[in-house]
Amino acid sequence: MATEYFLGDEAVAWGAIDAGIAGAFSYPGTPSTEIFETIQAVAPSVWASWSANEKVAYEEALGMSYAGRRALVSMKHVGLNVAADPFINSALTGVNGSLVLVSADDPGMHSSQNEQDSRFYAEFAKIPCFEPSSQQECYDMTREAFRLSERVGLPVMIRLVTRLAHSRSIVIRHPDEECERRETALPIPDPNDWTLVPHNARRRYRRLLEMQPTLLAYSNESPFNLLTLGGRRALICSGTGYNYIREALGGRPEDSLLRVAVYPLPTDRIREILGHCDEIYVIEEGYPFIEQRLIGLLGIPGKSVRGKLDGTLPMDGELTPELVTHALGGTSAKHMPADPIAVARPPQLCKGCPHCDTFSALVDATAGYPGAVLFSDIGCYTLGAMAPYRAVHSCVDMGASISMAHGASRAGARPVVCTIGDSTFTHSGLTPLIGAIRTNADITVMILDNATTAMTGAQDSLATGEELIELLRGFGVKDLHVFEPLPKHHEENVEIIRRAIEHKGLSVIVARRACIHIRPHQRPEAATIPVGEA
Amino acid sequence: MEHNIVLAGVGGQGILTIARGLSIAALGKGMHVKQAEVHGMSQRGGAVYSHLRISSSEIFSDMIPMGEADMILAIEPLEALRYAEMLKPNGTVIASTNAVTNIGNYPPIESVLDHLVGFPNHVAISMLQLARAAGSTMTANTVAMGAASLFLGFTVSELEGAIRELFAAKGERVVDANLRAFRFGRTAAAAYVDGLQRGGSPKSVRQWIETLSPEHLASEDALDATGLLTESLVDFLDATGLPLDATGLLTESWGECHGREDRLSGAEAHAFESILMNAYEEGRRRLYEHEVYSLVELVGAISPPRYSFVPKGSMIPREALEQYPGDTVVVKLVSPEIVHKTDAHAVAFVPKTIQAVRTEIDRLIERHTGVATVAGALVVEFVENKFRGFGGELFVGIRATREFGPVIAAGLGGLDTEYLATKMRPGVAVAKAVAMDTDAETFLERFMETAAYDILAGKARGHERRVSDGELLRCFRAFIAIARGFCVDRGEEGPDIGELEVNPFAFRNQRLIPLDGRGWLQTAAKAAPARPKENVRKMLEPDSISLIGVSSKPDSIGRIILGNILQSGFPKDKVTVVKKDVTEIDGVRCVPDIADLPEPVDLLVISTASKEAPSILSAVNSTGKARAAIIISGGGGETEDSHGIGEEIREAIREGRQRPDGGCVVLGPNCMGIQSRPGGYDTFFIPKNKMARQDDRPAQPVAILSQSGAFIVSRLSSLEHLRPAFTISIGNQADVTVSDLLWALHDRPDVQVIGVYVEGFANLDGLETLRAVSQLAKSGKTVVFYKAGRTEAGRLAAAGHTAAVAGDYDICQSAMHAAGAIVVENFREFNQSLETATLLADRTARGNRVFAVTNAGMEAVSLADTMLADGATAQFADLSDSLREELRSVISRRNLGGIVDVRNPMDLTPMADEAVYDEIVRAALKDDGVDAVIVSCVPLAPELRTLESQLGDPAAFPSLCGGWQDCGGKPILFVCDAGPLFDPLASAVRAAGLPVFRAADEAILALGAWLNHRLAIAPVPQPAATT
Secondary structure (H helix, E strand, C coil): CEEEEEEHHHHHHHHHHHCCCCEEEECCCCCCHHHHHHHHHHCCCCEECCCCCHHHHHHHHHHHHHCCCCEEEEEEHHHHHHCHHHHHHHHHHCCCCCEEEEEEECCCCCCCCCCCCCHHHHHHHCCCEECCCCHHHHHHHHHHHHHHHHHHCCCEEEEEEHHHHCEEEEEEECCCCHHHCCCCCCCCCCHHHHCCCHHHHHHHHHHHHHHHHHHHHHHHHCCCCEEECCCCEEEEEECHHHHHHHHHCCCCCCCEEEEECEECCCHHHHHHHHHHCCEEEEECCCCCHHHHHHHCCCCCCCCEEECCCCCCCCCCCCCCHHHHHHHCCCCCCCCCCCCCCCCCCCCCCCCCCHHHHHHHHHHHHCCCCCCCEEECCCCHHHHHHCCCCCCCCCCCCCCHHHHHHHHHHHCCCCCEEEEEEHHHHHHHHHHHHHHHHHCCCCCEEEEEECCCECCCCCECCCCCHHHHHHHHHHHCCCEEEEECCCHHHHHHHHHHHHHHHHCCCCEEEEEECCCCCCCHHHCCCCCCCCCCCC | CEEEEEEEEECCCCHHHHHHHHHHHHHHCCCEEEEECCCHHHHCCCEEEEEEEEECCCCCCCCCCCCCEEEEEECCHHHHHHCHHHEEEEEEEEEECCCCCCCCCCCCHHHHHHHHCCCCEEEEECHHHHHHHHCCHHHHHHHHHHHHHCCCCCCHHHHHHHHHHHHHHHCHHHHHHHHHHHHHHHHHHHHHHHHHHCCCCHHHHHHHHHCCCHHHHHCCHHHCCCCHHHHHHHHHHHHHCCCCCCCCCCCCCCCCCCCHHHCCCHHHHHHHHHHHHHHHHCCCCEECHHHHHHHHHHCCCCCCCCEEEEECCCCCCHHHHHCCCCCEEEEEEECCCCCCCCCCCCEEEEECCHHHHHHHHHHHHHHHECCECCCEEEEEECCCCCCCCCCCCEEEEEEEECCCEEEEEEEECCHHHHHHHHHCCCCCCEEEEEHHHCCHHHHHHHHHCCHHHHHHECCCCCCCECCCHHHHHHHHHHHHHHHHHHCCCCHHHCCEEEEEEEEEEEEECCEEEECCEEEEEECCCCCCCCCCHHHHHHHHCCCCEEEECCCCCCCCHHHHHHHHHHHCCCCHHHEEEECCCCCEECCEEEECCHHHCCCCEEEEEECCCHHHHHHHHHHHHHHCCEEEEEECCCCCCCCCCCHHHHHHHHHHHHHHHCCCCCCCEEECCCCCEEEECCCCEECCCCCHHHCCCCCCCCCEEEEEEECCHHHHHHHHHHCHHHCEEEEEECCCCCCCCHHHHHHHHHCCCCCCEEEEEECCCCCCHHHHHHHHHHHHHHCCCEEEEEECCCHHHHHHHHCCCHHHHCCHHHHHHHHHHHHCCEECCCHHHHHHHHHHHHHCCCCCCCCCEEEEEECCHHHHHHHHHHHHCCCCCCEECCCCHHHHHHHHHHHHHCCCECCECCCCCEECCCCCCHHHHHHHHHHHHHCCCCCEEEEEECCCCCCCCCCHHHCCCCCCHHHHHHHHHCCCCCCEEEEECCCHHHHHHHHHHHHCCCCEECCHHHHHHHHHHHHHHHHHHCCCCCCCCCC
16 A cells, blocks of 8 residues: 555556556547656556557557557547547457556646547447546546456446546555456457457447446446435536535535446436435536436436536536536635736747747748638647737647648648648648648648657657658658748748749648757757758 | 645746645645646646645545635736635735736736735745745745745645655755745745734835845744844834834835846845855955856856866766766866966866766866866866857956946957957947946847847848847846946955956857856945035135145245235135244235134145145144145155155045044145136136136136146147136045036036046046936036046956956946047047037037038038048938028029039038128028038138138128027037138137137037037927928
C-alpha cells in the first residue's frame, strides 16, 4: 500500500502499471495526454512510444493483446472517432491479453471541438464501460477493468472527463496484489476468431451478443454501482455528478441514491430504486445517456424524471457544484459579485512563435486574392484564426485541412491554401495528400514543421526536418519549397507562397522552425532555402 | 481546518507549483486534498486557474462551489478579479501588483489595483520584486505561497518542509531562493495587513513594504507587532515626513515622487549590498564577473547564462555540470588582477565532461598561480553568438563621475566601441546620459539616435534585429536603478560602485545574454553642504562693501579695486576698509579689524596674500560680520605649493557653514570677483583705461560667468558692446559654485542671457548646474555654454574601459544640450552666440524658416551650402506667391529686372543700393512664411553708403536697421564681410540692435542654433492660417 497524490490521469496510469501492462499506446490529446506521459516517465519496462494517430495506437494495443499481453490505449474522446473502426471490430474479435481503452471526454470543450459522450461508443460496441467519480476509483477501476477484460475476453472502456482527469487527490495504491497482475504472455489465440471474414464475423458477433447477459449480471452485482435507498426522491447519477450531489447535500443524502459507475446500465438496481421513488433526478456529465435510456420514447408512467432533457440541467457544458445544487432545489452561498473589469485573456500564440511569422507571410501573400480559402487544422496554429491574422477558415478534425482543400478546389475555389502542423500531418494528413498528389489538385499545402506536438506539451513528432522532406519527395511532391518563418525572411517567404499559389497544381511548402518551447538538441537543422523543385 | 483556495495567474507563472506545495503540506498533516487544474490550449499565454481544497473531513467536489472560496491567490492582479464570484463575502484576496499585459484591451493598471484594494480583505504586493530580492524572479509563486501562509492553518516549518520537497531535485540554490521567497512573501503580507490596520492607504503601505530590508522580510520577529516591522515603519514615516497620528498614520500624500520602476526596493537593495560588502570585506576593489552577473540579475536586468563559481581548492559537482545545456562549457579564471581574460589566456572552451572541466580548471589555476591572485574558476554556459563580427555585441555600463554623479553609457560592445567612439561624432557611437537626470525611456530614445541602435535594431543594410526595445528598456532601467542607488556617496551604508559594466552582451531570441562583466568599488564624490542662497544673491547686489588688503601703494590690487568700486558709483558711506593704523584711505573709513566693523557687511573683498585668508575667514566666522566674501588672491590651492592654504580656506568655510545662519559664502579664491552694473560695483583689477568706457549706457540683460579671469577680460574686450549686467569670475569654487550663481541669476529679471565658461565643476555641481540650466531654459532664458578640457575624453577613451568612453566632457556637452543650453565648441562661437542671444533676447522665434538677402553671389552660395551642412538646424523659407510677387515688383520698379532672380537666398548684385535692401527686407519681414531674416552685404559695392563718413545718412544701413526692428519682432542678423575699414559700419549696426557677423556662413549657424534653442525651450504655436 502506498498513499499517493495523483491526477485522475496518473491514477489510471498507475492502475495500468500495477495491472502489469506490457505496453501503452496513445496519441496526445487533452485531457488524456498525462496517462501516457506518466507511464512513459515512471515505467521504463513498459513499451510506450507515441503512435501516429489513435487508430494506429488502438491497433498496436490490439496486436499486443493478440500476442497475449495486457495493453492500455488512451485517447481523447474525438480520438476515438479516428480509432472507431478497430475499436468496434475488436469487440467481435475479442481480446487475448486484456485490452483497456481510456477515452477522456471534454464537456465544456476546454480544449476540444465537441462534447461527444464516449459512453455511446461503449454501448455501440457492446462492451463494458467504467466511469469513475474519484481519483481513487480511477486507479481501482483501471485494475478492475483489466481483470474484467481478461475474464470476458473483451476490450473494456474507461470513460474520464476533464474535471477528473485533471484533478489531483489522494490515491492509495495496492501494487502488491500479485494475483491481479499478468506478466506472462497468454498462448496465441485461434486465428479464426480474429479474422473477420463474414463467416467468422457472424460467429464472433453472435458470441458478443451471447456475452451481453454476463456483462449485465456483472454490472448488476458490481459494488461500484452504489445503491442506497432512503427517501422518496431518487438521485441517479454518475461520474462527477455523484461528487456534486454529495457536495450539495453535505454527504448525507436523505434521498435514495444510485451511482452508476459500470455499464451496461445495471437494470436490476434501476428497477429497485424506481420501485421505491416517484421523483427521479438524473445527474450525469456529458449527454443524457442514462436519462434517455430511463425514459425511453414515452417516459415512465406515474414518475417524473428530471435532468437534462426537461431543462433541470443544461444540455451543454460541464456540470458544476452550483448547477447541481440548484437542480436539487438548493441555493448557492452568498458571494462577491463578478467584476466586469476582468476582460477575457484568451490563449494566444507565444511571442516569437514560428507560426506568427508563417501566418504573417500567408496573410500578405494572399492579400491580392479576395477569394482565397485558407483551410487549417488542429494544433497551436489554430490560434491563427484570431486577430491579427484571421488566416484560419476551418478547423474540423485532424487532417481535414488537406482533404477539404482538395474538395474545395474541385468546386472551383481558388486559390486554396491549407495549413497543417507536422504532427497533425503524420496523424491524418498523409492519406489525403497522396490523393491530392495523384490527381494533381490545384492547392497549396503548407506544413508548419515546428518539430513537435506543441499544443499538448511538446511530445515528439514522427516526421520532422529532413525526414519530412524525404517523405514528401518520396510521395512524389514535385513543387516543393522550404522556408524558415522569421521576420527577416518575410519578403522571400511571401514570394514563395505567391509562387506556390500561382503554380497550377499541387504545391507543398514546409515552413520549418522549431517551437520555442523545445530544447535546442531537439531542433531540426536550419532550413536550406529553398529546396526547390525536386 | 478547511481551506478553499482559487489559484490564478497567466500560463507559465507556476500556479500549479503553489498548489502542489500547499498540497504536500496538507497531505503531511493527513488532511484531505483535492486540486483541479487546467491543461492544454489555455496554457498558451491565457488565463489559468486551479481550485485547491484542503479539509480535515472528506471532500466531494473537485471544484470549489461558487461563493465558497476562502481565498483567491493570484500572481497577476487582473486574474485575481476574474474569480471574484468564487469568493465568500469575507474571503481574502492575495494578489501581485505586477500586471501581465499581453492582451490589447488590458484595463489601466491603476483601475485594476483600485478594484483589487476594494476587497475588504486583501493583500496587494509586488511579488515579482520580492522574488527578485529573494534571488530569482522564478520564485514569484513561492512569494505568493508565503503571503498565503499567513492565512492558512499551517506552521512555517510545515510549509518550508513542503518547499524543500518540492524543489529538492533542482538543487540547494533553488531550494534556498524559494525558502527566502516564502519568508519574504509571508512577512510582506503581514506588513501589508499591519499597515492597513494602522490606517495607511494601500498605496503608501505598498511603498513602505518596498523599503523593507531582507532582514525585516526574513525575520519571524517581524510579524510581532512590536518587532522590526514597527521599527521600520517609524523609519519610513520619518523619512517621508508623514504624520504619525492614529487616524492617518500613513496617508496618500506621500505620492508619486519617485519613478517606481527606476529604483530598487529595500530588499533588493539589501541583497545587492551583501554582494558588495562581500567583495569589500575581502579587501577587493574589483568585482568578479559572477558578482556582476548576480548584481544585474538581481535588479532584473538580464538573465545571465548558467554559471557557477568554483573557489580555488574545490570542484564543480558532476550533477551541477550536467545541468548545463549544450556540449561545451566555458571555464574562466577568477582573479582580481586579470581584467582582460582573453588577453591573459584565462578563458578556455571545454567539452562538457566532468573530466575535461576539472582538468582545465586545474590547468588554469596552476598556470596563473604565482603570477596573479587566483580566487578560483568560473564555469559558464557556452553561448553561441549568432551575430559575429561588427555590431555583434552591446555594452552597457555605469560609472560614478565626480562632477555629474553616475552616468550611463551604451554602445556597440567589444572592440567596436573604442574604435567608433574615437572616429565618430559624439552621440553617434555611444549614448550617454547623467543617470540622476534621465529615466530608462529617455535613455532609450537617446540610444535610438546612435549608429549602434541602427545596427542592433536591424535598420542598417544587411543586418537583422538582434534585441527587442523592451529588453533594452529593461536593461537600461536596471542599470539606472543601480546607478542611482549605488554609484553615489552612501556614507556609512557600504562601499559605492565606481564602475559596473557588462561588455559584451550577446543576443539570443531578442534577449540580452551577458558574456563578460566587470566593476569596481570606490568612494563616490560627495557634494559640499549647500550655500545659503540669500547670501549669494546679496553678493550680486550688496548694500555694503568692506575691503581687506588695501595697501597704501596706489597700483596695488586692493587699491585698484577700491578705486574701481568708488568709480562705479557705489556710495562711499557704504564702503569700509579693514586696515590697521589708519582712519581713512581714498576718503573711505577704515577700521582696524573685522570685529570692529560696526555692523555686518553684505560683501567683504579680500585681496590680501592668500595665506592670510584662512584667519580672515575665521574672524568672519566668529563675528558674523560678513554675509559674502570674495577672495581675489591666487595661491589658494590651484598650485602644488598652495595646496595647504587652499585646504585651510576650505576648512574655514566648512566651519562657517556650521553657524546657525549658514555662514559667509565665499567666491574664489583665485578670481577677479564681480563686475555688477545693477549692484554698482566692480572688483576687477583692470585699469579702467584698458577697457572701453561703457558705464554711461544701460546694461544689457546678459551675464558672463567664467572660471578663467583672462577669458572674462578678453570677452569684455571683444564683446565691449554687450555691456553685461554681471560679469563674474568664479575662481577655484572653494565655496560658491557655478550652479549657485546660475540659481541666483535665475531669479533676476535683468538677466536674460548667461554665458558660461567652465573648466571643471565642484563635486556633483555639474549635476546641479544641469538642473539650473534646465530651469533657466524653462523660464525662457538662454545659457550659452562652453566647457574647456575636452582632451580628457580622448585620454579616457584610450584607457580601454568602455564605460570610460563616457568622458566627462562628452557627458557635459550632451547633457547641457539636453537641458536646453546652446553648447558651443570654440571661443568665436561663444562670442557669436552670446551676442546673438543678447541682441535677439526680445525677438520671437516662430519657426526656423530663414530668408536671406545679399549683394554677392558667393554669399548666396555660401549660405546655401552651410544650410545643407551637417548639424545645421535652420532651413530656407519657401517663398509664398504673394511674397514672390512683391519681390518681383520691387526688382522691376528698381530697374533690376533681368539681372536679379526672385529666390531665396536672394542675390541683389552690387547694383542694388540700401533702398532696394529696405524694400526687400520689409517685404520678407511681413510674410508669414518667413521666421528670420539675414541681411548680408559686401560693403565695398559702390552703391552702398558704408564708409564711416556715410553712416550718418538716413538712407544708410544703421538707420534702416532701426526701422526693421519694429516690423513684427522677427530676428534679423546682419553680415558685413569685409576688413577693418568697415568696423564702424559693424559697430553702428550693432548699436541699432542687430547682431553682426563678419562672414555669412557663421551667421546661418549661429542663427540656427539660436532658433533651435528658442523653439525647444518655448515653442511658439504657428498662427492659424487665414483664409
